[in-house]
Amino acid sequence: MSQSVTPGSVGGPARDEVLERYLDENAERRLESYKALLRIPSISGIPAHAPDCRRAAEFAAAELRAAGMEHVDVSETGGHPVVYADWLHAPGRPTVLVYAHYDVQPADPFDLWESPPFEPIVKDGKMLARGASDCKCHVSMHTRAIEALIATRKALPVNLKVIFEGEEESASLHLDAWLEANKERLEADFAVISDTGFFEGNLPAVTIGLRGLAYLQLNVTSSTVDLHSGVYGGAVDNPANALCQIVAALKGPDGVVRVPGFYDDVVPLSPADRKAFADLPWNDDEYRDSLGVTALHGEPGFTTLERTGARPTLDVNGIWGGFEGEGTKTIIPAHAHAKISCRLVANQDPARIFSLVADYIARVAPKTVRVTVDDLSGGRPSLIPIDNPAAQAAARALEATFGRAPLYIREGGSVPVCASIESILGQPVVMLGFAPADGRFHAPNEWMWMSNFETGIRTIARFWDEVSKLTFGQP
């Protein structure tokens, strides 16, 4: 990149009044389209929802086509399809690849939702639905920004290529192969991934770091059937007790992962990194109270933001075995299971972490039970420079629309496609997302600020105007 920009400087274009008026006039129709997308239960991790994923892809493709995009393609991957579309009529201007995903997490436990997860409603300025913030808002916002620009100017300020993925919430199993196979039509000067959010307090932010993921399932089995705990208790090992011993061995009560080698590849925090974290507006007590926990918890020697942004974790995501019903049942369960995932940071490798954890489990597991470990998914972590010109263009667009310079943050979540685009397509990645920090992604009552949705569409349009001024060394 040859363009150099002063970080945080505002140099956005004048407000486009025609565009603004178009957006004002079409708010109602835009809301209905967003809701229609949210109504499709496109849960990629649950095989029974595969038809819904395809339906969401077809819906997103139709909307892109209507907005004026070309070469719209619901492209097969071997799993859930990727939606591709482009508009390439800005010769001499930069080409940008846009990424978002149309799939969502499972919605259980259903009884904790205020309203059904796939019946979106707007309440107190919030859109309440599974996928509202993670990440159907971004699918909708990008489509609407494109629509408004083409409708009012008959052109986009840059060349755009858009991909909406359908497997982000289930480890993007087929994406890498698809990116590899579509390398040529995906060529661009840089990529924009919209699957992140604002900082706590709804402060505009550009995300510079993302954590990776290594997700496994631990299975402990013993007898062929559940056994009477009175008759057999004391004679045989108990898979649920053994499971607890194994899980307890993986991470200490201090939050430090005990798996040998686990931290070996972690990039240590520099004094400058630590200062950047310390400069972010933050209050541990408010954060703790907002979550309803008695105390925050994690690796000693690191702040909360350092722990969630720059340190790896190991968490049980689910655990089960034996009798869960009301009342009592006196059995030694035949088997017990845990879903366990590690959030990874640069430069940890998911495959290596899976091996380390699986090997350690094999070492600490009692020999009186049978233990297997399934590799359920993985994704690489990511970290990008703050002074990237495209990131700075995004910052200017955010400041011009939201009225304040964005923060530069590291998010604890994983967007494995970020590392994939970097390594497979060789494109620098800017992460620009508008979800609220407390949007309950993956949890009941997921929500999105409708104000961010609206202002975000305007930010995206300004971003393309800003990008149109950049010059890249090689197209």
Add this chain to the structure above:
Amino acid sequence: MSQSVTPGSVGGPARDEVLERYLDENAERRLESYKALLRIPSISGIPAHAPDCRRAAEFAAAELRAAGMEHVDVSETGGHPVVYADWLHAPGRPTVLVYAHYDVQPADPFDLWESPPFEPIVKDGKMLARGASDCKCHVSMHTRAIEALIATRKALPVNLKVIFEGEEESASLHLDAWLEANKERLEADFAVISDTGFFEGNLPAVTIGLRGLAYLQLNVTSSTVDLHSGVYGGAVDNPANALCQIVAALKGPDGVVRVPGFYDDVVPLSPADRKAFADLPWNDDEYRDSLGVTALHGEPGFTTLERTGARPTLDVNGIWGGFEGEGTKTIIPAHAHAKISCRLVANQDPARIFSLVADYIARVAPKTVRVTVDDLSGGRPSLIPIDNPAAQAAARALEATFGRAPLYIREGGSVPVCASIESILGQPVVMLGFAPADGRFHAPNEWMWMSNFETGIRTIARFWDEVSKLTFGQP
């Protein structure tokens, strides 16, 4: 008791040919009645099955009435009813209180049953159904022995009082108060509890020891909702990880319970006790293979039979929290739970053990989560002398019908009513049961030998003849 009998000697009455013929002629009807009782899903631990428990009680009461018993009463307890009946026309003869229970354990997981748990079928000489061996067989067998005796002799050889309980599988919550309130009408020279079984290899046995129970539920909670494990992982403690740490702290991988004071009241095994255990026919390898486990496991320094008969345990009966579905979900669960029970031996007290475990949990639980412990149920352990005259009468009846002297065993399971009858009614207790040692009580595919069912009825009838010869000091 004034009667003295040489242990193991055979002095049974001559075979009652009239009785035998009656039993032979009524086998089909008897089988249908047993099946009808098994069809009623009288699961006492699941509130929704309360009407089924009452239905089972009414059924058992009607059968006792038809058999010739008097004062038949489905007696309210505040929970599931107790069935009471008596026949008191043998002046000068002993009075015996008979106990069995008509309630059963839950039947899940249903998919592991060869045939539906409440649709009894006989296959390869086995009755397959929930409750077949624990303990509806005994309800049916006692009723049929009474019927046959009264039908052929117009009288019973002893005075009999029968109680069939409906809450044995859910901690007999209301039984003690009911026994207290019915003390007078339950007066007897001794009690017979039929809720035990034969030794491995279907060897006739009289049970002299039973373990007690302390059952609790451990609840660990943290945030108000499930949290995204990427966004919040590293910031807060994980209730499922914390649960595992607590459970792992309760019992070591060596099978030794780590709760301070847990073993304080355990009656140590004498050299004679250890010899009695060592004399029982037993093969660890066969036992291990029959259970499908890789190895047996438990407290070092004790044999398998000592561990299941004379040592206490701590087992997880169920564990759950977070995402259990297919695929992946990246959450920190808001809460996690475990059902945990301890089998107790003489002279451990369930209330004291509950306190010790709960106190220890409070001590070892991380302060970064909220922990509660619910007391779900408890029952005292039991141990009785081998040379008890009534036990010896049972032994003679067993030998006369099954053709070999019974073994004297300690069962690992709990029949808390045993301690209740001893302490509240002041009656010595003989435990005479006919269930197969490997009858899969509390597990899928519970079954009962139909041969034991038939021979057991004849044993019970002979037992009453044997008891009729005993003289008790005070009626």
